[in-house]
Amino acid sequence: MPPLPGPVAAAFQALLAGPKRERTQAQLLQASVQVFQSVGVSAATVQQVAQAAGVTAGTFYNHFATKDELLARLAELIGASLCRAIRDSAQGIEDGAWRMAIGQRRYVGMGVESPAWALLLIDVVAAAPQLGEALAQDALADLRLGVRQKRFRVPSEDAALDVITGVCLAATRRVAEGRAPARHDVATAAVVLRALGMPPDEAAELARRPLPPLPA
């Protein structure tokens, strides 16, 4: 099973270092990732998670009132660490269009580097829509930035968001499932930028520009 993407893994490590109570909670969260990946979020059972964490189901309920609460907590964790990571990775970049391209490609790239993890993310988003909302916030900010900078021109913000999130989801899944050609991230970034009103050439150029390195 592919490892967690770096930043999220780091967030887990942080929790594991805490006092015992939080350590167990972190174990349960990590275990839930494993279980969710192997059987899916909706089919996963509390017992499976508990067992994978090396505790009993009773213990699970000492930490989460409900299966849904675990999911919500996991969604939060993922949302926070992922948003931060992607935001950090575009730190200092002022061009909204370039930021948008980076975001798109980072998500799709995740499908290449950690397919299982990308599928998990998709699964969690489906089960905990608030995570989707959270992730969309950053995209929205970049979108508005690009619009203010006249890099984008869109008929409606909602339509633009639908492109951004819809394509991101479809492309990430395709990549994670191995159904995508090479450099699918570049291709999708290009079409998204065009959808947002950029001229094709400029969109293509921006989409294929090398990604800035991830901060440590």
Place this chain on the structure above:
Amino acid sequence: MPPLPGPVAAAFQALLAGPKRERTQAQLLQASVQVFQSVGVSAATVQQVAQAAGVTAGTFYNHFATKDELLARLAELIGASLCRAIRDSAQGIEDGAWRMAIGQRRYVGMGVESPAWALLLIDVVAAAPQLGEALAQDALADLRLGVRQKRFRVPSEDAALDVITGVCLAATRRVAEGRAPARHDVATAAVVLRALGMPPDEAAELARRPLPPLPA
């Protein structure tokens, strides 16, 4: 059952009214639509479906070997009727771009006219991916047509498909959930056409052109 968009409903009914022998099967399928709409695909139980169809759970298993088989059969049915309805609605139209716009707007429009039905569709697609594949076929044909006609220019067919399906899904859901502004179908069609490489003006004009009437 919230009304289907007329022609889709007709196609669905037509398929249901197959050989006399399968009367009960048809009832079960129709019942499953009701139940899936009211509690969701994954929460629906065989007993609920059977009851809604006016038969017992035992009877259900005379017609479907498994709950999943019902779902698969329903997915097939929906796929066939929906594809046919949408294809019919673009009958005689030769312009790939215009066909694409029509398709997009028909789906999104379904979210306006029959939100429950649209949500069901989304739910079924999630549970039975083959339905998504089937629906994408028509879009793919239009895409290729448009490309051949030089109306579209895309970096990769896969990326284009991701735009088409991803936006369609996101927009339809948004509309069905009442989170979209008026004429969201037009706005999304426009961005999709731009994504496929059309000049913004042309895309906008095509997207807002009046839809051809649905055939009886």
Place this chain on the structure above:
Amino acid sequence: MPPLPGPVAAAFQALLAGPKRERTQAQLLQASVQVFQSVGVSAATVQQVAQAAGVTAGTFYNHFATKDELLARLAELIGASLCRAIRDSAQGIEDGAWRMAIGQRRYVGMGVESPAWALLLIDVVAAAPQLGEALAQDALADLRLGVRQKRFRVPSEDAALDVITGVCLAATRRVAEGRAPARHDVATAAVVLRALGMPPDEAAELARRPLPPLPA
């Protein structure tokens, strides 16, 4: 374990003779009596009842939506058969005071003849107050009759009811638990009649009068 009191047993027999569905239900009800008697109403589990009835817990839930529903159904059954039996046993008797004495003694007598059953009744009444209400109705009728006939004279109907039900409960339990002297039914009937305003001699005479035979 002492048998059910005749009339209630008869009610069960009637149910057992019905179609299969009702037969299983009757089995479950009878099984619940056994289980309730041996571990108490509140400690009894659905599984115990199901097992005692020779079915699985799943089957239990095909017949009763809930443990409480089983209890309610049992309370109903007991209430109906017991009230009817006691009313029948005083059929044709016009004297409210004599009817009252008969009722008291029948209940307390149940504690002698079927202690386990009497304790069950007490337990069920505690858990399903509606049964207590039902049983009290007959007593209330007799009370009012006696008052109209000037056999009783009470400061308030509520106080009278408290005597009747309170003593009945305490005495039946005492008898069923083997803590009562012989003819405790007679003694308690006498004090109740006195409490309702009858002269001690008359009360004592009425209380010790031989009970009319039970109808077949």
Place this chain on the structure above:
Amino acid sequence: MPPLPGPVAAAFQALLAGPKRERTQAQLLQASVQVFQSVGVSAATVQQVAQAAGVTAGTFYNHFATKDELLARLAELIGASLCRAIRDSAQGIEDGAWRMAIGQRRYVGMGVESPAWALLLIDVVAAAPQLGEALAQDALADLRLGVRQKRFRVPSEDAALDVITGVCLAATRRVAEGRAPARHDVATAAVVLRALGMPPDEAAELARRPLPPLPA
């Protein structure tokens, strides 16, 4: 905590304020009263009691070996304080009949002044029968006194006790549940005295006589 009738509360407090070492135990006992009142004795959990006492469940078990032990200890405490309070309130009164009336009315009066407390008492008695026994001792003493004084004349001591305890329980519950008319204590005291063989007029007069003031 709904107020106890003053002196009873005082006695209870006094017992709670025992040797310094058992401070926590006292807190747990007091907490159990709160919890038992709000959710009932049988539904209360150790964790709830502990939490209400401001300690952890672990601490609970440093003081009580078992949940039942807490109940037993509480029953003892209530028994002692209640008996003492009621005995004190009849201090110096020599007439057994008058003492009996006072006792009855004090209990029923508790249902008026502190319904929650009365219901708790009833609940605890049901769960810990020894408490019922204890409370009955005082009544028994008064009964015997009255008999010796020829104020009472009863067919059997057991029957008399059943009247006293049975009516007391039923009336107190009725009052606490708000189902009783005004001065229900007087009415029930009157019927009890009649049941014990007093002439109606005398019983009524005694029952309605003003209660002696509670000692501070």
Place this chain on the structure above:
DNA sequence: GATGAATGAGGGTTCATTCAT
């Protein structure tokens, strides 16, 4: 083909109780 009663393998959740710190 339809019935409907029965099944049984879980699933989520609770809670009295233990024990190392």
Place this chain on the structure above:
DNA sequence: CATGAATGAACCCTCATTCAT
């Protein structure tokens, strides 16, 4: 003494599925 994390045995209930009639 107090803590608080952990336990594990149950419990209630659900539901896809089977099968004799």
